[in-house]
Amino acid sequence: MIDINLIREKPDTIRQMLLARQMDASPVDQVLQLDEQRRALIQQTEVLKAERNQVSKEISKMKDAAARQISIGAMRSVGDRIAALDEELRRVQNQLDDLMAFIPNLPDPRTPLGKDEHDNVVIKTVGEIPRFDFEPKPHWDLGPALGIIDFEQGVKITGTRFYVLSGAGARLQRALIAWMLDLHARQGYTEKYTPFMVKGDTLMAAGQLPKFYDNLYKDHEEDLWMVPTAEVPLTGLHINDILDEASLPRYYTAYTPCFRREKMSAGRDVRGIKRGHQFDKVEMYIFCKPEDSPAAFEKMVADAEQTCAGLGLTYRVLQLCTGDIGFGSSITYDIEVWAPGCGEWLEVSSVSNVTDFQARRANAKYRPADGGRARLMHTLNGSGLGMPRTLIAVLENYQQPDGSVVVPEVLRPWMGGIDVIRP
RNA sequence: GGAGGGAUGGCCGAGCGGUCUAAGGCGGCUGUCUUGAAAACAGCUGUGGGGUUACACCCACCGGGGGUUCGAAUCCCUCUCCCUCCGCCA
Numbered sequence: 001m002i003d004i005n006l007i008r009e010k011p012d013t014i015r016q017m018l019l020a021r022q023m024d025a026s027p028v029d030q031v032l033q034l035d036e037q038r039r040a041l042i043q044q045t046e047v048l049k050a051e052r053n054q055v056s057k058e059i060s061k062m063k064d065a066a067a068r069q070i071s072i073g074a075m076r077s078v079g080d081r082i083a084a085l086d087e088e089l090r091r092v093q094n095q096l097d098d099l100m101a102f103i104p105n106l107p108d109p110r111t112p113l114g115k116d117e118h119d120n121v122v123i124k125t126v127g128e129i130p131r132f133d134f135e136p137k138p139h140w141d142l143g144p145a146l147g148i149i150d151f152e153q154g155v156k157i158t159g160t161r162f163y164v165l166s167g168a169g170a171r172l173q174r175a176l177i178a179w180m181l182d183l184h185a186r187q188g189y190t191e192k193y194t195p196f197m198v199k200g201d202t203l204m205a206a207g208q209l210p211k212f213y214d215n216l217y218k219d220h221e222e223d224l225w226m227v228p229t230a231e232v233p234l235t236g237l238h239i240n241d242i243l244d245e246a247s248l249p250r251y252y253t254a255y256t257p258c259f260r261r262e263k264m265s266a267g268r269d270v271r272g273i274k275r276g277h278q279f280d281k282v283e284m285y286i287f288c289k290p291e292d293s294p295a296a297f298e299k300m301v302a303d304a305e306q307t308c309a310g311l312g313l314t315y316r317v318l319q320l321c322t323g324d325i326g327f328g329s330s331i332t333y334d335i336e337v338w339a340p341g342c343g344e345w346l347e348v349s350s351v352s353n354v355t356d357f358q359a360r361r362a363n364a365k366y367r368p369a370d371g372g373r374a375r376l377m378h379t380l381n382g383s384g385l386g387m388p389r390t391l392i393a394v395l396e397n398y399q400q401p402d403g404s405v406v407v408p409e410v411l412r413p414w415m416g417g418i419d420v421i422r423p
Numbered sequence: 424g425g426a427g428g429g430a431u432g433g434c435c436g437a438g439c440g441g442u443c444u445a446a447g448g449c450g451g452c453u454g455u456c457u458u459g460a461a462a463a464c465a466g467c468u469g470u471g472g473g474g475u476u477a478c479a480c481c482c483a484c485c486g487g488g489g490g491u492u493c494g495a496a497u498c499c500c501u502c503u504c505c506c507u508c509c510g511c512c513a
Contacts, residue, residue: 039472039473039474042473043481045482046481047482050481052493053481053494055494060442071493072494075493078493079493079494363470374469
């Protein structure tokens with residue numbers, strides 16, 4: 001949620017912002033109109049409430065029964081008018097809230113203008129595209145041949161786009177998760193284990209609802225939703241909290257599976273484990289003071305890069321353009337690793353400064369050390385990293401001519417003596 | 424799943440239709456006193472909204488939502504969460 005004062009004071013800025021995000025700018029005018037109605041109604045209703053409060057107080061002291069009845073009668077009709085105005089106010093407020101809930105965050109001035117992902121900017125590439133003296137295989141060939149990925153079993157028990165990891169494959173993914181969590185701990189993040197299901201309010205605070213309703217899995221009888229990312233429960237940790245300034249910044253990291261409905265098009269990314277309704281991810285999350293969020297963003301990008309570098313993967317950093325950054329983000333860098341088997345760059349991380357957008361929805365504030373009014377925090381999130389794709393990159397980059405896969409050095413402590421995965 | 428008991432300001436805790444403008448205490452802040460500190464004393468001490476150049480002032484908030492009433496922390500309905508006991512369960 002953005003600050004409605006921004007729309008009041010700088011409607012043109014917001015219109016331009018929506019256009020830069022390839023969205024319709026007309027909600028701005030609707031918001032302005034409803035906001036005006038809302039304030040007019042508040043003023044009317046509050047004048048009446050002040051009157052009722054005062055007269056009711058006088059009634060309690062009245063001795064004269066007749067005069068008392070007259071005042072009671074008068075206040076009864078005032079009460080009716082208040083009820084009618086409040087009803088109208090509620091209606092206007094709801095309309096306003098609905099509109100505001102669909103207005104995205106203001107992009108950072110450094111976010112480049114652009115229409116879609118083609119306008120994203122490559123900031124840097126780290127490492128060389130590896131050369132193989134044999135034809136590197138894609139993971140959908142490597143995995144089944146090694147007996148570590150079973151697509152048929154996934155389809156059998158759940159359906160298309162699900163798979164089963166087996167033996168060293170399952171273990172390798174677990175090693176990746178454990179190594180990443182330990183790395184982030186060394187980088188200063190506190191590990192959290194959160195519920196994988198949350199209530200609707202939590203999704204609202206994180207900005208997933210109402211906009212991404214269609215993308216979420218929900219229990220059919222209770223208000224329980226499967227998390228689409230650990231960002232959601234981590235944001236939820238400080239809903240309605242006022243934290244001490246001294247306790248900021250808060251760095252959190254969490255592993256969760258992620259569940260996304262995603263209407264996936266038939267022809268796209270169908271092969272392998274790149275895209276599915278369920279995937280594992282290690283997430284980084286920061287709550288901080290507004291003035292600290294640009295530096296926190298740089299840190300988080302560096303921390304995500306370290307994860308790729310630690311695995312010895314070639315990667316590049318992209319800055320997303322206005323047409324491609326997420327709904328709540330002001331600035332986003334994606335990190336992509338090179339997968340030689342499928343011959344493409346795979347997005348394994350997306351790091352965003354969400355500024356106060358989630359904090360306003362979540363009512364997540366901090367108390368300045370000087371004791372002043374509570375202020376909204378800034379929040380940042382970033383993958384560190386997304387699992388199936390990291391697994392793909394490891395398998396495809398570390399494959400040998402004979403189809404075996406060398407386990408990266410850093411993961412070996414979790415592999416139970418398996419240094420090379422063989423059929 | 425069943426029965427009962429709870430939810431009040433940063434914390435503890437009173438209030439159970441009308442000086443609630445929420446008692447009292449603790450904590451915190453400021454001041455007086457003091458060389459400094461402690462003690463004592465005095466004052467202040469939340470959130471959101473409306474309004475104002477800024478004040479003033481006004482409205483709402485006693486777990487959430489709805490209702491009764493001229494008037495609700497207080498009465499009614501409903502939901503959530505916590506505690507105790509029973510049942511079930513990895």
